[in-house]
Amino acid sequence: MDLPLSDFRRMEVEEFDTSKLLAHATKQATERGYKNFPIVDVDSHHYESESIGEILDYMEDPVLQQLARSARQANAKSVGMLPAGVGYQDMGGRVMRYAVRGMEKTEAGVQRDIALTRRWMDAIGIDVAVMFPTPMLQLGLHPQVEVEVALARAYNRWLTERVLAHEPRIRSMLYLPFNDADAAFRTVQEFSQNKGVVGFMVTSARYRPVHHNSFMKTYALLEEMGLPLAFHAGYNWNDQTVGMMNRFISVHALGFVFYNMVHLANWITNGLPERFPKLKVLWVESGLAWVPFMMQRFDNEYMMRSSEAPALKRKPSEYMRDMYFSSQPMEMTDMAALEQTFRMIKAETQLLYSSDYPHWDFDLPSTIYDLPFLNEQAKRSILGGNAMKLFNLKLPAQKLARVA
Secondary structure, eight states: OOOOHHHHHHHHHSOOOHHHHTHHHHHHHHHTTGGGSOOEEEEEEOOGGGGHHHHHTTOOOHHHHHHHHHHHHHOTTSOSSSOOOOOOTTTTTTSTHHHHGGGOOOOTTSOHHHHHHHHHHHHHTOSEEEEEOSGGGGGGGOSOHHHHHHHHHHHHHHIIIIIGGGOTTEEEEEEOOTTSHHHHHHHHHHHTTSTTEEEEEEESSSOOOTTOGGGHHHHHHHHHHTOOEEEEOOOOTTSTTGGGOOSHHHHHHHHHHHHHHHHHHHHHHTTHHHHSTTOOEEEESSOSTHHHHHHHHHHHHHHHOGGGOTTOSSOHHHHHTTSEEEOOSOOOSOHHHHHHHHHHTTHHHHEEOOOOTTSTTOOOTHHHHTOTTOOHHHHHIIIIIHHHHHHTOOOOHHHHHHHO
């Protein structure tokens, strides 16, 4: 949890520093001996809006670039050209690190995103972090497909050249402009060999069915290259169904699950696991409680109406157990239910730790490490070992020396 507001106001006079904010997390990391085994965070974030001036330099269409710069000037805190949203993530101003991020100073000569990411990684005990954007998680809802394509390409070029190429501890699953299937395919072709790219990501809040035939060549290419495909959850309060809810707590609770559930349902019932059996699929930032529900619900439906899913050779739950899931936000109010969920998803091999830092509901590694029903090997697999296998990662030299 963030420091009290009064403490932040004192820090405004001095200097805001992520290391101070995460002092308790650093103590946890020392006490639990994280230095003795790898920890990989498969879902962390930066605020690309803080570097949007650099990113827009990479936008090739001069007209769209000018429109984006104009929108940015009109709203200095936005990326520009993104669908408008309601800002409840900071809990009415109580989560102060959103507001004071811009105050934090970084060392000269180091790209700001790299400097800030290193700082929180070191404090928490993370060895490798997979970085995702934040405002751009809503980009799939943009009414102009060409805007998604242009901004996604500019972001991917900037990220690979300015960040990933200079820091081996930071990796990314690059943004796929999924509303344009041909552009998504070209993105994989162009960026798959870049340093630090460990896969590709679809923002789930969008209205494109994953089983459409236009995407098959992209899935085939990813499968051939051995690169995972992630679906990163997001909410859309403008969706008419979600819009019936009048509190953000409801929108957040269901919104971050809804689109991933839709895409997963289409993925399985249309036989994509049979068509691309070696393609590794990862579901990000939608927690875990929904997975047992879908397993049971779809198994039950399939046993009664299997003729409507003729491509399947196994029950839906069996395909789901071959998929990967990120841990955050992990629902822990019923420990027995959580333990059952771990069993159902084969967590020891299929679950990947994620912090979701710096968002308001982020999870420290202790969320996994302190679970009473996991043995030491299971903890280490979920916190890092599974991700290292999935992404074919090698630890940075300094951690290899410590582990050895």
